[in-house]
Amino acid sequence: MTQILLIEDSKKLGHDLGIVLEFLGEQPVHVQRAGWTQQVEQLQVRPEALKLVLVGHYKPTLMEVLLQELIDWHEGLPIVLLGDQTMPDLTESVSNRVVATIPMPLSYQPMLDALHKAQVYGDHYNRLREIGNVRDYNMFRSLVGSSPAVQRIRQIMSQVANTEVTVLITGESGTGKEVVARNLHANSRRSSKPFVPINCGAIPPDLLESELFGHEKGAFTGAISTRVGRFELAQGGTLFLDEIGDMPLPMQVKLLRVIQEQCFERVGGTKTMQTDVRILAATHRNLETMISEGTFRQDLFYRLNVFPIEMPSLRERSADIPYLLNELISRLENSKRGSVRFNSAAIKVLSSYAWPGNVRELANLVERMAILHPHGVVGVHDLPHQFRDSQLMDEVLAEEAALSDEHKISVAEAVSEEIAAIPSINGADTHLLPLNGMDLKEYLNNLERSLIEQALDDSGGVVARAADRLNIRRTTLVEKMRKYDLQR
Incomplete structure (x- = not known):
């Protein structure tokens, strides 16, 4: 049976927390900070048998030491902090283990949310350990959900993250393509180097070359100084070309040359500069259709599409909506932008919605409801008009009444x-x-x-x-x- 290790010096608070955890069906083990390793040895607690570690209030200096001790004890152990605390400056390896913070006074829903996040963390860590790659343990933090579609994406990412191949991420707008790109970079050998994104559709065609490759002073009207381009900024790291399908044909030719020869010149310059970047690209367009229409180069497509990742739409993984709601609400609360909850009827209605804007549309809905119903519970009648299918609402309300x-x-x-x-x-x-x-x-x-x-x-x-x-x-x-x- 899995256990929860509770590190808290207050016997009363430890006792109260133990009652709550037992009520939730968990098995708590309470120890004090001083000599906690000896205490867990005496209690014969193995780190592999723990679901998470719940850490109470401590001074920042003591907290920093304790968190590092926990990671040294077992690197795959998720950590949950109790209450709002003044935290020390933590390294990325330490902060990634802290999966949630439970506010005080203790309440039911935040505790359930923390248990869920810890479970997702542990499942993902164990899955990566089985395939021999635990470097990308923190991918779950952005890819929320347990549907087969999300599990497949996590599996694909774990295979390609720590390689040098070019990745093409496709999918509808709002499905989280940049999230995947950032996670791939964060779990690669280039993670200590820059991650530089550029939206190819948001920059005018006549300025895109300068944005990518930079320009020399006087190269064109308005070039009053030398400018470094995105390829130079990403040197040694990752360049993310978002909406690559919106790139003009003339720029596609120049990009293909850089990928093939790994060199370029600034606009108006003559010096050839070597580049060492990993290319990640994304688009919501069908590039193969664009090739047949003559608006996208086939040779560039094959260069970019070495390893494709297709993001599922939210309607294809509607079972993840409750988890996504928890994650989005937690982000609102952590950024002090309010809070809100959705009752079961509202969640059922949201799970049947088509979501043309995908996760981005869901995030907008959560923020809107947090403003309209601060710290309240949203029911089906509180949802905006486009979410309220009359027939489905009648069915949901009838089920609840029954x-x-x-x-x-x-x-x-x-x-x-x-x-x-x-x-x-x-x-x-x-x-x-x-x-x-x-x-x-x-x-x-x-x-x-x-x-x-x-x-x-x-x-x-x-x-x-x-x-x-x-x-x-x-x-x-x-x-x-x-x-x-x-x-x-």
Whole structure:
């Protein structure tokens, strides 16, 4: 059985966290920071059996040492930090292991999100270890999801990342082609050198040559000084040619020469300059169709298409939408731009949408809902008009209405069942009160808050419905929501 290692000096906080983790079906092992390695040895805890390490609050200097010790202990172990902390300047190898931060006071959804991210991290690390390549352990951070399409992309990336071949990334707009390019660079031998992107469709044709190769002073009107081009800026690293299908034919000829001969001249210059860059290209266009139409060179296509990666559209991997929502919401929260949640009915409706804008459109929706419903729960009726298919909405709402209340186990009942399942000591009856006591007021407040949150979630954020479910007056619920800072 997998375990969670909890490093926290406060016995009370460690105990409370242990109860929460056990309620979620996890097996926590609590140790203190000083001498933690000896403690885990005595408890016979193996790093391979751990799902993650949950680290409490420590001073930045102590935190830096502790994180490095954990990585030295086992390099594939995901780390989750507890609460907002003042972090030291961490190296990339250390910061990549920190997969999530759980805010305090502890709540249900952030803990679930952190457990999911740790699981994705661990699964990806183990998969790469099996094929003998753990260099690209952090690819999962940008490629969120567990669908077969995403797993196939991760597998392909793990095979090509640490090579020198040219990669052509195709797919619809908004599917994350630049994300793949950046991950390929970050997990290659060139990762310490620059990653230089250029959008070939966003630069006027008469300026594109200067952007790529640079120019000498006086090469043309307005060239008042020498300028370094993108090939020089990317020397030793990776040049990402985004929207390569928008490149004019004359520039395609010059690009082909650079790829073949690995040299170029600045505009207006005579000195031949050697280049050492890896080319990654991307396009949403069908280059083979463009070749037949005479708008793209066939020889350049074969030079670029050494290793193709085709990105799936979001509608082809709609099962990943819940994971993507979690990731996008986490990014909003980490950047202090607000927060929002989607109830199950809304997620089901979103999963059936066609998503012409793919992940980019989903990200825009999350930001919009966070502004319209700050720290609230979005239901199907809160979604913008284009997402609301009337027939599907009727089906979803009918399904929810058909759910019997007896199948909706409350948090209080679930906690009681978990506690009842704990074996009694010396055959005595099991009691709710822990042996070392508890703060009854805090426990009841947390329980009340959890029940209110569940009622609001089940009611799509409608306060009147939630009050009916809790059998209290609407004004009473509003006061309690204000007390617990629950905004809807």
